[in-house]
Each structure stands twice: as C-alpha cells, then as structure tokens.
Amino acid sequence: MRVLALAGRRLAASIPTLILILIGVFLLLQFAPGDTVDAMMAQMGGGDAATARHLREFYGLDLSVWAQLGNYLWRLVRLDLGFSAIYGKPVVTVIAERLPATILLMSASLSFAFFFGLIFGVIAARGVNRWPDTLISTLGLIFYAMPTFWFGLMAIVVFSIYLQWLPAGGFEDITVSLTGLARTLDIAKHLILPTLTLGLFYMAIYLRIMRGSMLEVLNLDFVRTARAKGMDETRVVVRHVLRNALLPMVTLIGLQAGTMLGGSVVVESVFSLPGLGRLAYESVVQRDLNTLLGIIFVSALLVIAVNFIVDLLYARLDPRITAGA
Amino acid sequence: MEFAKLYFRSPSAVIGLLLFILVLAMAATADWLYPRDPLALAGRPLIWPFSNPRFLLGTDNSGRDIAAQIFHGARISLLIGLVATFISVMIGITIGAFAGYYGSWVDTVLMRVTEAFQTLPNFLLLLVLVAVFGSTITTVTVAIGIVSWPASARLTRAEFLSLRNREFVQAGRTLGLKDIKLIFGEILPNALPPVIVYASVVMAVAILLESALAFLKLSDPNVASWGNLIGAGRDVLRVQWYVSAIPGIAILVTVLAVSLVGQGLNDALNPRLKSR
C-alpha cells in the first residue's frame, strides 16, 4: 500500500512536468514557418487569402499566442487534441490508430533488452577479464556503436532479401486477411526485425550497466559476509548480488524510456510500421503541427507511465524506499 | 605521465585511440585527397566497390564518389559531434552545478526542467526543433546539443551533492570564500572528471542522432553526411546494398572509437575499478 502511495506521489509530481513540456513545445511551435492553415492550403492545392483568413478564424489561429495556449490547454483537459487537417480526422483518432504498433514495439524491445542485458551482464561479470567477458563486452560495444537504422537496413538485406525468412516491413500482411492466432503470429513475424533493431542498442547499454553494477556489488561488505557464511559463488550471486545489482538498471530504464520512444521514430520509418514515431515524422514533414503537439503529449504520457511502473518495481526491489520517504 | 601510462595499459583504449586518430586523419586529408565537391556527379552511378580504381568504394545511385563522401563525412560527423557535445556539456554543467550546490527551490525548479527534457523523447524534440528552425548544419548541431544535456546535468548535480558537504568545501566557506569561488574553484575541478568521461557518451549519441536525422532526410542536404548517404542508398538496397553499408561502417567505427576512448579515460581515472 505504501508502495502505491509513494508511486502515486511521484505520479502527481509529474503533472507540472507535463504542463511545462506542453507550454514549452506549444510556444516553440509558434516560431514554425507556416501554420496548420498554410499546410491545409498547400494540401488543397492553394486558395485565396479570404479562405485562409476564414480558416484561421475557425481554428482560433487569429487570437494572441497566450489566448491560443489557454484554449489549447483547456481543450486538453477535456482530452480534445484538436483536428488534424492533413488526415481529416480528430488528432485523438489518428494517434489511437497508430498507438498499438508503437506500444507493441516498445514493450517487445524493452523486454528483449532487459532480459538479455541482464543475462549477458551477469555472465560477463562472472567471467570478468576472461574470454566470455571480452566477447560479450566487445559485441555490446559494437551494438552500441551501430546506428539502429543501419542495422535495420542490413537485417532487411540479410533476412528479407537474401534469406527471405522474414518480411521487410509493415505491421501485418495486408494481402490476406487473417484472424485470431494466425494474425497474432503474422504480426509477431513482422515485429521480429524491428524489435531486434531497437532492442539490441538498449541491450548493449543494459548489459554494460549490469556488468558494472555486478562488479560493484561483488565488492561490497555483505558479499564478504555471505562468503564467510560458507556460501558457494553461484548462491552468493543469485541470493545476494543480483537484486542489489538490478537497482541501477531499473533506474536507467525509467530514465531512458523517452530515448527509446524517440528511437522508435527511426525504426518505424525503416520498417514502415504504422506507429506513433512514423506519424511524428510524417507530421513534421507535412507541417501538421496539431498532430505533432498531440504526439508529444501522448509520448510524454507514455514515458510517465513507464516511470510509474519502474517506481513500483523499484519499491518492490528495495525496502529502503518506502521507509525513507 | 602517470595518467598516460594508466591509459595505455588497456589494449581496448589503445585501439580506440588509434581508430579515433584514423577518423581524424580522414577528416584532415579529405580536401587534399578529394578536392572536388563530394556531392558533385563524379562518374557512372552504382559502380561496385573495388571494381574501378578511380572509385575505390564505388559510386552511389546519383553517380557520386562514395569514398569522397566518406572522407568529407568524417569532418561533418566530428564537427557536429564535438560542437554539440560542447554545447550540451556546458548547459549540463551549469544547470547541474547550480542545482546541486544551492539545493532547495533552485534545485527543484532546475530539476523540473531537466525532468521535462527527459520525459519528452529527445528525438521527437529534435524533430520539432528542426521543423521550426530549419535544417542547416548550424541549427542541427545546436538542436542536438539542446536535446542531450539532461544526463550531464544530472551527473554534475550528483557530484555536487556529494561534494558540497565535503569538509574541504566547508573549510573554504569558513575561510570566507564566496559561493561562485566555491562552485567553480573548489567543487567543479573535483566534479569534472566523471563529466568529461560522460562527454564521450554524449558525443557518441550526438553522432548517432545526426546520422539518424540525415537518414530521415531532415538534416542539411548540402553537406556530405554519412546519414544522408545511407538514406540515399536505401532506394537501391535490394541489389546495391553497399551504398548504405559502407557509410554505416564509418559511423560504427567513429562511435566505437569515441566510446573506447571514453572507457579508457574512465579506467585510467579510476584505476581501482579496473584492477578488480
């Protein structure tokens, strides 16, 4: 219960952050050359000044910046993200259509990175400065140094073009209509390469953190206590080191949730996944500022949600957290 | 130099330094080896690497020399990496130092802002900045610096938090030193080494961010950037995959070099950690 209260307090504290982001980005977008109406006019293939003025009045774009900001925030409270001129639909609908692919990609990549980062980090730390460590650390560095989109392209060349094992892009096969399990499997197949592409980079980071924090914890006094009890090394690692060593990694996940979401922009573009990231890219190219602002709002919410889960997890792992507050 | 000895003790640090020097050499000799505009038409498009001695690494789909673009691209990547890192670390140190030293409401406000920057996916913010201010090389560099400072701010702040109550800082205060002197004269020199090591991470990320932006065709199209070339090669990926593959390797080597040097610096600064 106290864990929930604590995480709840952190959640409440993120509301000012969210407002800060929205105000900041809203004001930033005021500097953008051209507004939504310009984009619409371009979409329509041009129009006269009177139409433009009418449209601006309709969307409230003729008001002062502060009035517009106030209007925007008030609409947000009612969960109204405005209307996307480009897609001809409410922004909420556009985002809702794109959200599942991103959430699926994020959770798959995060699980992949966490799981293998943990395992390889532990293996490397156990054999520190011997060949398993050298091999894992080297591979980790290479994955870290590789641009994700480039890895994605090369994976397409190998697995889709030459070996023809996996699809080169898309969320599912649209030439046939599948249902139930067959559809799930089809989507899974489409997500293997994107997940690897996004996940390997973060796996490299996590494994390095895990290795470092394992080595750190292995040097602590209570590990010596455990050894002085007559425990064997495996048991020492499993029962005393692992949980302590996990703490920095869990913290890092929260801190990097935003970066990971940013990474999905590129990955979704490489694999033509209909996700939030690709939508963000499209709205930048098409100057669909309303949608862009909506995406930023939703992304910030996602990051806050991930941090909430991370807080819960951390508090479960570390009994000192609930007592300290 | 004791420090140099510690650094050169690690083979991976030496490899990193050699790779870094290689990239630097490429950047330095680009004008001399490839004096022509690397983005100008040079020959028949899509010549495979090693098949024509005039174009060692072949040509891309617009008939531009890939090798020339790689050499000139090294300049762009290093330039953007170094300048963006400098901007980001400067912002980070300033914010982290003031937040960590003064604590209370200054800390609360500055950390709220830092949190906001971390909650907002950095690549999204980069997209917004580029969309608003355009994609010249200057704006892209500054934008990358602006989106990547929060981690160095947090790091500096953590260092300041642990140092500000150290007895030597308190001693400085009892001697009558002013806050500014305490921050920049006493604490910062001690807080700097981990931040400098971290700068290598910032630089690696900056190079990766620029290449991703260029790949999406949102960076400056008028400079020879490795990311641009990968993006161009995407159209001929099916057969002439080398157009994308070669610049990717260049990025990989550069980022690897920067990371290895950073790791080497870290191990040399904390020899205790290395030996265990």
Place this chain on the structure above:
Amino acid sequence: MTPILVLDDVSVKLPAGADRSHAMANVSLSLAANEILCVVGESGSGKSMTANAIMRLLPGGVAIDGGRILFEGRNLADVSEAEMRKVRGAGIAMIFQEPMTALNPLRSIGDQIGEMFEIHTDLLAGEIRTRVLALLDEVRIPDPASAIKAYPHELSGGQRQRAMIAMALALDPRVLIADEPTTALDVTTQAQILELIRDLQRRKGTAVLFITHDFGVVAEIADRVAVMSQGRVVEEGTASAVLGNPRHAYTKQLIAAVPPLKAPPPRPLSSDPILTIEHVSKTYRTGGFFGRGQRVTHAVKDVSLVLPKGGTLGIVGESGSGKSTLARCLVRLIDPESGEIRLNGRDLACLTREQMRAETRHIQMVFQDPFASLNPRRKAGEAVAQGLVVHGMPRAQALARAKELFGLVGLDPAATERYPHEFSGGQRQRIGLARALALEPDVLVADEPVSALDVSVQAQVLKLLAELRQRLGLSIVFITHDLRVAAQVCDLVAVMKSGEVVEAGPIGAVFGDPQHPYTQALLASIPGREFGLERVAEQQEG
C-alpha cells in the same frame, strides 16, 4: 590447553606495487577454546589480513605464500575451496566492523540468519524460524518476532551488530573471529556488545579471535594479546603481562600514547569570556506535505555555554547528540534558528552571509577527516594561503606566510608545493590546523580533530595543539566522542545528549564526580577505565 586454531609461520603476499611485499610475515599464533585472543595494532599492521587469511577470503592478487593454518587437524591453507566452504560459518564464523554494510540491505534479518542453516543443515523452514527466533532472543534483541522480519535499515547500529553475532553463532562454531566489531558503535552500545560477546563466549566455550586497534577494549576483554606491526607479531602474552609490563619498544610506545581517563590538574582560567553561546537551537524538519506529518528533530536545543579567554571547552557526546551541529552553528556553516553566539561581544548568529564572511577571520574550524578536509586538486601551501588571500593579503605574501605556518605546525616549509595525497593522515591534519591558524583567529573550533588518526599519531597532534594553545593564547572549542581525549585536552566540558547539554563544568569535576545519570553511564561504558591510570600515578609520583 590444546589449541583449536594454530597459525604456524603464515605469510601473505601482496600484489606487486604495494607499499610492502607481505601483508603478513611469518605470523605464528595459537588460539585455545574458551579464550579471547586480542590482535591489536594500528592501521596497516596486517591485523585484519590475519582474519581474512584464516577464512581464506583474501582480496584478488593477495595470497597465502607460506606456513600452515591448522584447524581441527587440517591445514586450511591448502584444503579445497569446497572443504573451506564447510568450515566457513560452521567451524569458524566471523563478525565485521560495520554491521550496516555487512548485512544485505534488501533482505530481512531473519532471512539472512536463517541462511546459515540453509547452507549447512537440512532443517525445514519452520525449524529454521524457531532457531532464528531463539538466536535473536539469545543476543537480546528486543522483540525477536518483529526483528526477524525487519530489514537492516530498520534496526539501530547496536541491534544490527547483535543480529550479526546471532548469525555468526548460529551453528555454534568453535572459533569466532571478530574484526573490530565495536569500532563503528557508540561507547554505550560498545560496552553492551562487548559484554554480550564475553558472556556468550563463556557460556559456549567459543574461542574468540578479537581484532582491534583500541587498547581500552583490549584491557576490557582480552585473555591474551598479540601486538602486530608491519605484518609481524612483535609481542604476545597474557593481557596483564602485555598491558602492565610491555617488553617491546613498539608496544610501550603504543600504550604510552593511550590517554588515561583522568584529567590533569586544572589550569588557571581567565574570567573574561571570549565566546558566549546563549539559548542556541536548531531543528530539522523532514518529510511531510505543507507542514503535515513532518518529523521534527531537535538537533540542538536551547544550548548555553561560555568559553573563557585562553580556555578549552570540550563538547562530548555520542553520535546524534548534536555536538557537530553545534560546532557548525558556531562558524555559521549551519544557521541556528534562535539564540545568540557572541564572539568578543559581537553576535554572530544575526549577521548576514556577507558580514559573516568578513567575521570568519576571528573564528576558524579544524575538521575531522584528514582525507576529505583538503581539496585534492590544490597544493597544500595554496590551501593554507587561501584564507589570507580572501581577506585581502597579496598572493605572494600569503604563500610566504603559509611556509612560516608549515614550520609552526611541524611540517617542512618546502612541502607547500605538494598535493594533499602526498601527505600522511597526521600531516594533513597539521595542514588543516595551519589553514585555520593562518587567519590568526581568536577562537578555534575543532570538530573531532584526532578521531580518524591512529593512536600514536593522535598523541602527536594533541601535543602540537597543546603547544600552540600555550604559545598563541588560543581559545578552543573541542568536539569529541572520545572521553579519554577530552580528559587530556579540555579545561571545561559539556556533555550533550539528544541536542541538549545535560551536564557542564570543569573537566576534573564532571569526570571525577558526574552528577547526571547519562554522564555516569557514559563514563562507566568506557572500556578499560582503569587502564593507564597507574601510569599517571607513577608519573605524578616520579
């Protein structure tokens, strides 16, 4: 008596590049059942390494390279790792210096004690729980049923060490190795833990190898003593023989450096006060939301004291008593909430930061930790000259003055060009003193200035302080947790507990005839109270 554990000519080598080749050189010791053998020595003497060598828990690069460690008929130096694991915990158990870090912060106390049974026995979970409860009861932890579920951070330091002892004694080991088990504890807690160890040892007939740097503890608990220096045993014998009649020069020097718990005859004191502390309070508020549910800690509560000109006022107390907070209030590192601090008649408590900066030259501070109190990136001479420069002296002149000050505190004036890491702990403390004295303050606030030093170095620094006090007519506020040190240095003493001064007066009176029950308890807790008193008597006669 037949010995249980024998170290026969054991050597332990250090990795190349260490300050000496061997951490232990040809160490021979024997330990019999039902006795406490104290291994005593200063830092770096190899005493802790002895414990680690017996357990074969040596750090990387460090290894036994000679001799035998005989336990139950086997040579532990060359049994297999699996065999050794069976010995650890069950045959030879160990307790450590810092119970907070020696326990895993993420697992409950009961869990960690129960592990002993999981490793070495086939007991079922229910039986283990019963045994753990019994153990916690045996080490007199209040409320074992809730302690078994508690995490280390939820217990006090003394309770954590009790839990460690319960864990070590779980399987009735024949040998218990205690590595400075009371060093991190307050003196009253230390007394309880020492009594507990002695009591359990007698009842169970355990052989105890007790490692310590504190001769008071040795006098309190040891049956036999081995003195170590530079990795060698320089003297060994029964406690009374070694303490009462040391033969080796090093032992003699060490014992002479232990301050006796009796104040020397009082010095005449001036009747003019130089520093007057009146009703000073400082409270801390933590947690809570807009004033609700706050925890309020009275770090310093309504303290009033007077320091006469040229006198030394000791402030003693255990950790958390508020003595350090009070010291920091005096130099305004912490702003007191209320009260007056009058230095030469001027109230420091109400000055602005700017005014206080100018006033700092009249009141200076010396800090506890010789490693943390100097900026590692600043030359020693610069550190000393810094204050002078801040208060307007030209740089070259200040550096020249720093050289003079180095001479004053017994350092080589040429050493001003060196960095702090090139000095030893005692030397750094001298630099700290020089830095404080550079501004020629009227009052010196010394916060545990010798607590981090080995006993022989401590004696030297205290001697220097006494000399300077005489020569410069310094008035000193001396904060310490060590009543032995206080007895030697102070003219007046104030005993603090939970932020309040419970008793104050001339040191001879307070220590000779304590009035407040807490002062009585504190004095009674000091290990080896009688130790060193004969020496004083001899000196006074002779």
